[in-house]
Amino acid sequence: YANxxxxxxxxxxxxxxxxxSYVVASGYVAADTAHKTQLEYQAxxxxxxxxxxxxxxxxxxxxxxASVIVPGLTINRICWAANLTINKLIxxxxxxxxGPLTTRWLVTGIGLGxxxxxxxxxxxxxxxxxDGSLRRxxxxxxxPTSTKGED
Numbered sequence: 488y489a490n491x492x493x494x495x496x497x498x499x500x501x502x503x504x505x506x507x508s509y510v511v512a513s514g515y516v517a518a519d520t521a522h523k524t525q526l527e528y529q530a531x532x533x534x535x536x537x538x539x540x541x542x543x544x545x546x547x548x549x550x551x552x553a554s555v556i557v558p559g560l561t562i563n564r565i566c567w568a569a570n571l572t573i574n575k576l577i578x579x580x581x582x583x584x585x586g587p588l589t590t591r592w593l594v595t596g597i598g599l600g601x602x603x604x605x606x607x608x609x610x611x612x613x614x615x616x617x618d619g620s621l622r623r624x625x626x627x628x629x630x631p632t633s634t635k636g637e638d
Contacts (some may be wrong), residue, residue, distance in 0.1 A: 489515070490604060494562035495598030497570050498570060498591045509555065516550040537626040539588055549623060553613040561605050569597040 493508025520543060526536065527542035573590050576582040585593070 488512075488560075490559045491602050491605075492599065494559055495566060495595050497563070497566060498594045508533045509559065509603045512527070512559075516547065516554055519533070519550050519554075520546040538628070541625050545621065545625070549613060549617055552616075553610050557609050557613065558602075558605060561609065562601065565601050566594050566598040570594045 489508045489511035490505075493505040497505050523546040524539060524543040527539045531539050570590065575581065575586065575594055577585055586630070
């Protein structure tokens with residue numbers, strides 16, 4: 488959730504801190520991809536094959552989308568909309584006691600507060616999109632030859 492937190496704090500901090508949050512999130516993607524690839528490599532008898540390559544690609548794409556790209560964009564737009572709405576309410580004099588500092592903290596709070604609500608829907612959407620696209624090209628698993636009735 489590093490980049491989501493970074494996006495929520497974008498209005499508060501220098502953009503380099505937000506960029507750093509993406510570096511941290513991308514490090515997680517790389518580590519998870521390496522882990523999933525290693526597990527498939529071991530399951531394949533320590534041989535590099537199409538299943539290992541696909542596990543690597545699948546993990547890299549899924550984690551990039553579900554952990555970095557879509558959540559970061561979502562929180563960014565939620566915070567943008569919150570800031571726009573708060574400033575519009577201030578201009579309309581509906582909110583009269585809200586200053587710039589309070590506005591920034593409201594936007595950050597809305598961004599942070601939305602994180603738990605976006606995770607599940609994003610994960611499900613990315614799974615569905617991957618199942619209907621990339622995962623359709625997954626290598627078939629080899630089925631062992633049946634020995635049923637050969638006693």
